[in-house]
Amino acid sequence: MGSKEGIPPPPPDWPQQADEDYERIRVLGAGAFGQVLLAKRRPQNSHSAEKYVAIKGVSILTEHEGATAEREIAILSELSHPNIIKLLDAYEPASNTAKGRYIVMSYINGPDLGELLEARGALGLPLAQLIARHLISAVAYLHARGVIHRDIKPDNIMLEGCKEGKKWISDDLMWNSSKTSSKAVEQGRFKAVLCDFGFARAILFKQHERNQSRVNLRMSAVGTKFFAAPELVENVCNKDEPDEALTQCVSNYGLIGDAYSVGATLSEIITGVPPGKDPVAYVESNRKTTQKSSSRFSKLCHILSGGYKGPYDIQLRTHEELPKPVTNLISSLMEPDPSSRLSVREAQDHEWIGGYDALEHGDVDARRGGECVPLQNIAAFK
Structure with a gap:
């Protein structure tokens, strides 16, 4: 060798x-x-x-x-x-x-969304909408297979289409909401891909639960604190010290918990505000100054721009500056009460997402109300 x-x-x-x-x-x-x-x-x-x-x-x-x-x-x-x-x-x-x-x-030839957020902040609305559609379609499919991802966040979503050949495209296509950006999205330049299934878990449904989306079960709770559903964070057990990771906890967790993580992820890529921060205070504070670049930040800017020309202003938005359908989707997915929260399969029919028929599909029907098609490999349930 x-x-x-x-x-x-x-x-x-x-x-x-x-x-x-x-x-x-x-x-x-x-x-x-x-x-x-x-x-x-x-x-x-x-x-x-x-x-x-x-x-x-x-x-x-x-x-x-x-x-x-x-x-x-x-x-x-x-x-x-x-x-x-x-x-x-x-x-x-x-x-x-x-x-x-x-x-x-x-192989996904592109950065993860966490890198893009750190580089320039909130993404342009055309690209953010595409990512929302791709992410919701992917997670709805997981839930139709009885799989909980348990660690949905920007760092675990890769973005293809940021290159033309070996060169990075103009960053305006990713952070801008112009007609040019919309055209690039409409032409199918970009694709979001959900990665990192190290914390994923398959669940078995009882026959009468096969078309439900709010099944909860007791299992190890994993993921990242500020992207995790409140019922997960509040009910954890056997955790020695609080921190951002939830890797040694046990909680009641289910498909509806992933919905909260999807909402928190969409909120950050659309506003540029990290979860756990007060959106209005964060935007007011950080719009006043040009943020300094970190090593990760300057490296990505160098790649995207062909030479670091910053420091750049980080693009930020409050929820009040977003179209109402966008804020409605995010708030519905991040509803604190899991019994009232919008499920991911339901979110496919939200007006900002466009309906199941407008989305990418996997090898099983993942539309709202459809039955679960559980995995067959017993190792997936361990």
Whole structure:
């Protein structure tokens, strides 16, 4: 398993079969088990039709991590939706003593929404509306399969279409609400993809619950505090110290909890205001000064603009500055009372989203009121 010039050497436990199926190109980042690599499918590989893939390592140092990794693989292996990351293959490490798995995912050539928000703040309304449609369609599909994502936030949503060839497009198309931006969206330039299913969980419905969206069950509560539904945060148990992550909690959690996270995500990408902040106070305070760039901020601006020309003003909006349908959708998804909250499958029919028939679809019917088609792999429920 040697390495050609310019190609990164394989990790110590890199599977031989992975080298036979894919050609390593470069390192994309660091994962829990090692590097995340960009790779190219070899002509003889019949497992995948995608030319480029991302291969990441998943740590399995404990029994809990092992169950989590198997669950992520089991869930993703049965999902098929254009706005959900695809699992293409999985390999055992080369060494029998290694603790992990290598997972081959579809490669998304673009930044995550968290990076875009940090770079320039609130996205343009045409792009934000498209992202809302893609995200709601993806999560409605998950719920139709009985899957709860449990960690929906901007960092876990990638955006394709930010490049023309090898060059980044004008940032105006992403942060502007002009006719040019609207045209780019209408022409299908962009696509949002929901990623990171490490915390996802499949649930089993009773027969009479198959068409419901408010099923709750007791399970480990995970995710990020300010994107989590209030009933999750308020009912957590066995948490030693409060912090932004909710990775060691137990709570009553269900499909309707994901709806709150979708609303919180949409609120941030449309207003630029992080969840947990008072929107009016935050906008008034931060509009007065030009924010300083962080290293992550300046790097992304350098990529997008072909050279860092900031610091840029961060684009911010209050809810009062948004069209009423937008604020109605966000407030309905973020309703504190879960029994009154708009479900994600219901949100497909909201006037700002356009109805089920106007959205991207997966391999099962995810329209409002439809029955759940549960996953078959028992590992998805562990």
